[in-house]
Amino acid sequence: MAQVTGPFFAEGAVDTPYWWDAAEPRAAPSTALPASSEVVIVGAGFTGLNAALTLAKAGKQVTVLDAEAPGWGASSRNGGMLGPGWATFDTAMAYGPEKARAIVGESFLALQHVKDVVEREAIACDLAVVGYFRGAMTPRLYEAMGRQLDRIRKVMPCDAYLVPRAEQHGEIGTDLYHGGLAIPGYAGLHPARYVAGLAEAAHRAGAQLFGGARVTAIAPDAGGFTVSVGRQRIAAKQLLVATNGYTGSLLPFLQRRIIPIRSALIATAPLPPEVMDRLMPKRRMLAGSQRVVTYYRPSPDGTRVLFGGRVLKVNGENVARANAGHLRKQMLQVFPELERTPLTHYWHGQTGFTFDKLPHLGEREGIFYACGYNGTGIARASWFGHKIAQRMLGSVEKPSAYEDLPFRSRPLYYGKPWFLPLAVQFYEMLDRWEQR
Numbered sequence: 001m002a003q004v005t006g007p008f009f010a011e012g013a014v015d016t017p018y019w020w021d022a023a024e025p026r027a028a029p030s031t032a033l034p035a036s037s038e039v040v041i042v043g044a045g046f047t048g049l050n051a052a053l054t055l056a057k058a059g060k061q062v063t064v065l066d067a068e069a070p071g072w073g074a075s076s077r078n079g080g081m082l083g084p085g086w087a088t089f090d091t092a093m094a095y096g097p098e099k100a101r102a103i104v105g106e107s108f109l110a111l112q113h114v115k116d117v118v119e120r121e122a123i124a125c126d127l128a129v130v131g132y133f134r135g136a137m138t139p140r141l142y143e144a145m146g147r148q149l150d151r152i153r154k155v156m157p158c159d160a161y162l163v164p165r166a167e168q169h170g171e172i173g174t175d176l177y178h179g180g181l182a183i184p185g186y187a188g189l190h191p192a193r194y195v196a197g198l199a200e201a202a203h204r205a206g207a208q209l210f211g212g213a214r215v216t217a218i219a220p221d222a223g224g225f226t227v228s229v230g231r232q233r234i235a236a237k238q239l240l241v242a243t244n245g246y247t248g249s250l251l252p253f254l255q256r257r258i259i260p261i262r263s264a265l266i267a268t269a270p271l272p273p274e275v276m277d278r279l280m281p282k283r284r285m286l287a288g289s290q291r292v293v294t295y296y297r298p299s300p301d302g303t304r305v306l307f308g309g310r311v312l313k314v315n316g317e318n319v320a321r322a323n324a325g326h327l328r329k330q331m332l333q334v335f336p337e338l339e340r341t342p343l344t345h346y347w348h349g350q351t352g353f354t355f356d357k358l359p360h361l362g363e364r365e366g367i368f369y370a371c372g373y374n375g376t377g378i379a380r381a382s383w384f385g386h387k388i389a390q391r392m393l394g395s396v397e398k399p400s401a402y403e404d405l406p407f408r409s410r411p412l413y414y415g416k417p418w419f420l421p422l423a424v425q426f427y428e429m430l431d432r433w434e435q436r
């Protein structure tokens, strides 16, 4: 953790997730790695830990390895917003109405899966169904939201609804938007507490978890795979790679298909209850309709605004100050009255995007994978972890609707998204053009 300074930071502000104040990911006390394991899982986020839980409960000997600490990746850094996947509807329609129904329908199963795991494992993570509101930046975008609802309703029932500008203050205390879209089934949770609870549950079920265990090589052998952690070797019968936005060169197949994109958040200092009541009257999960997305919410205790979006700077000097300043500017567009409220936290993490904007799970040359949640991975990663584990168990349960989707790369893409700055600039230009 490092302190961050700047005109808009509070005294003692830090560059670690607000969530880590309550649940900082920690590596389990180190014990020796096993020489063999029925299953090895690389990556201990929502994907890897949900898989570990399902596999361990089915009686498998499971070893989970994380380069840092269990939960250290996107899973303890995200916005904590999870809900039905209406946003994937148009993308899924490329495969026809039946597939779109199956894919969107599966998002409800994913959400229910998280609720079930949280309840069954008694994970105290502030999970609450509070609903969601996405504000339209222009009247045309508001109309486009209505047209999307019409398209969805031709294919399947949908309980999302439009909120006109005149009624917007019931959802959010801003005049920035021209009305918006409300989704009642959306939920919020404390992601770091959720992932810590998953790690404990997987451990209780018998899985062995290791932090500081970066997998450096994977080699097939007669009995399955040899997994190298530096000089140490683990013989594994089955292997799951669950590294998503932190996927490196370990598995070139995935590296060529995952686009790592950084996203960041800021947290404000605590605000008076009457201000929070005015800004976020329903304590909803919130977002703007820009292509370069902004997402925000109250902290689970209802005292702070947590605001997320894209980063300006990836490395170099003053990354935290530059990115926090950019996010703060966007937050002030929504809530100008926060001008004098200092920030206490800035942090970022890596998301895993895909070229077809859909997540994928499957098996390649005997190695299982689940990844590519395109920035919406709390429910999907949890569900995919569970589903890929079922597949590894040879379970006869219904396969995921995503399992037969082609998972493609693009020519000249080898894991470094050189096109990203240009793409972001282009989308921001379109956003500005629409809002002119």
Ligand SMILES: Cc1cc2nc3c(=O)[nH]c(=O)nc-3n(C[C@H](O)[C@H](O)[C@H](O)COP(=O)(O)OP(=O)(O)OC[C@H]3O[C@@H](n4cnc5c(N)ncnc54)[C@H](O)[C@@H]3O)c2cc1C
Binding pocket: 042, 043, 044, 045, 046, 047, 048, 065, 066, 067, 068, 069, 070, 071, 072, 073, 074, 075, 076, 077, 078, 079, 080, 081, 082, 213, 214, 215, 216, 242, 243, 244, 245, 246, 247, 248, 250, 262, 263, 264, 265, 295, 308, 348, 349, 350, 351, 352, 370, 371, 373, 374, 375, 376, 377, 378, 379, 381
């Ligand atoms: C800032 C931010 C905000 C987000 N907001 C939301 C949100 O509000 N709602 C939502 O649904 N989703 C959100 N997401 C996305 C969501 O957090 C991710 O999709 C999800 O956490 C992915 O989980 P995972 O387990 O697949 O990957 P991760 O949690 O990223 O875990 C991957 C792990 O792999 C480990 N690893 C990598 N390489 C190796 C190796 N060689 N050996 C061992 N370990 C390795 C890493 O250390 C890491 O811990 C957000 C993401 C970010 C970054």
